[in-house]
Amino acid sequence: MKLVCRFVHSEGVATQALSSACALMLTMLLPEVAHGQCTQGSAGAPSLMISIASPITVARDAAVGSVIGQGTATVAFNSAAPSGVHCTTDASAVYANLQGGGSSGSNNVMPIGATGIGYTLQANGRYFPTGARTLPVSLFEPTSCNQAAGGKCYAYLGPTITMQLVKLSPLVSSQTLPAGPYFSTTVGGLNASTVSLANPVQIANQTCTVTTPSIGVSLGNVPLGRFHAVGSTSDTVPFQIGLNCAGVTTNYSITFTDNNHPANYSNVLSLASGSSASGVGIQIVKDGSPVSFGPDSSAAGNLHQMRVGSSAGSGSVVGLPFGGRYVKTGNTITAGSANGVATFTMSYQ
Incomplete structure (x- = not known):
């Protein structure tokens, strides 16, 4: 599984409706x-x-x-x-x-x-x-x-x-x-x-810096016997996303996006082209629970965006802990390679 960081800058307009008349x-x-x-x-x-x-x-x-x-x-x-x-x-x-x-x-x-x-x-x-x-x-x-x-x-x-x-x-x-x-x-x-x-x-200009813009996570070789019912998983392999917010006071949130199918908003990452296995997918895990994927956007309130921390401006590099694992998605699993690519977009609010 490979993770690639993307930055998308949100735009908005003021919603305040006020008179344009001039006061004297x-x-x-x-x-x-x-x-x-x-x-x-x-x-x-x-x-x-x-x-x-x-x-x-x-x-x-x-x-x-x-x-x-x-x-x-x-x-x-x-x-x-x-x-x-x-x-x-x-x-x-x-x-x-x-x-x-x-x-x-x-x-x-x-x-x-x-x-x-x-x-x-x-x-x-x-x-x-x-x-x-x-x-x-x-x-x-x-x-x-x-x-x-x-x-x-x-x-x-x-x-x-x-x-x-x-x-x-x-x-x-x-x-x-x-x-x-x-x-x-x-x-x-x-x-x-x-x-x-x-x-x-x-x-x-307030911003944080992602110190790990590209992360490779090896989920290893998992025997077919490890999977039983649909939804059963392999062991979770931990990884971290590094973030440097020194001198910045902000809350930070993250959205993961399925690079192969951007409209996939489930909690199972689809397999990338070239994968030969079937009946299996990949999950990104936060605090023991699978993360749902969302659109590639930094806009506040983006679908499945989740707040993962805050900075008071005095800290250095922090590691945001996540994990990756395989999950059984079909009644039958075919052995082979099973790779996936997800992107993550940080939002500072």
């Missing part, structure tokens, strides 16, 4: 700098500095669309020095991803260059898109921001903005996301808000 914080106060029919407050445009904990370790099998980190910032509006933009007519608002690329998906994910990572910005449960939209003049009237009559509303992003980092690629390399401006808003041609990452964020 509207506040009443006195204007300062004018630009056509729009005026910027005396405090200028608020700059939201968002801190995200670093480093971030990205699980190799985390689905595309998974949130891998986040941070929040709040704008404290100063009534003595208003910030944002007030307009006396309909105004164009432009939302720009300063890292390049437009927003996409139900939660308006914006790419961060070619990093394989994107980000979202949200306020009051709404996700900001890129692009332009028209803000009606009614948004700048006192009733829109619940202020006293005779005042003026100012538009800016806030009051609380949450930035989420999102996995966009099946494989994310180790890298550092730079601090600095990521998103800006202009209203009527005036800067209304800027969102920046306050600190560099280190990204580490």
Whole structure:
């Protein structure tokens, strides 16, 4: 019996359904700098500095669309020095991803260059898109921001903005996301808000290494008299799959696949072509019980995937114990060679 390791990277999409409408914080106060029919407050445009904990370790099998980190910032509006933009007519608002690329998906994910990572910005449960939209003049009237009559509303992003980092690629390399401006808003041609990452964020790709990618297991010569009723087996021959998860904190699972018949989901491995024996199959055993085979996939919840351990990041190479044995599958066994090939796929979740 031969075992061959395969790596299949799972992909997924975010299932969160969220509005793509943009949220604006509207506040009443006195204007300062004018630009056509729009005026910027005396405090200028608020700059939201968002801190995200670093480093971030990205699980190799985390689905595309998974949130891998986040941070929040709040704008404290100063009534003595208003910030944002007030307009006396309909105004164009432009939302720009300063890292390049437009927003996409139900939660308006914006790419961060070619990093394989994107980000979202949200306020009051709404996700900001890129692009332009028209803000009606009614948004700048006192009733829109619940202020006293005779005042003026100012538009800016806030009051609380949450930035989420999102996995966009099946494989994310180790890298550092730079601090600095990521998103800006202009209203009527005036800067209304800027969102920046306050600190560099280190990204580490989480994975373990299989140290035994190909394993040969000799089940030996077994006399026919060893088998009696259907289901009787030979002695189990132990083997181990080596896994190095040093520096990685993860749970790991495994799926075995019948290489000769990938759609075989039973607990008996079919004989490979060239085998001359009949009435017998091969079983892989874990803790005394035969393992059922499944599809060649690392996706979480894959059919007959089983969790076999976890790593806290401080260990070295571990050996995952299994065994192999022959099993009688027919009423009559014909002597001869009986070989099989199974693959195994690791999943880190």
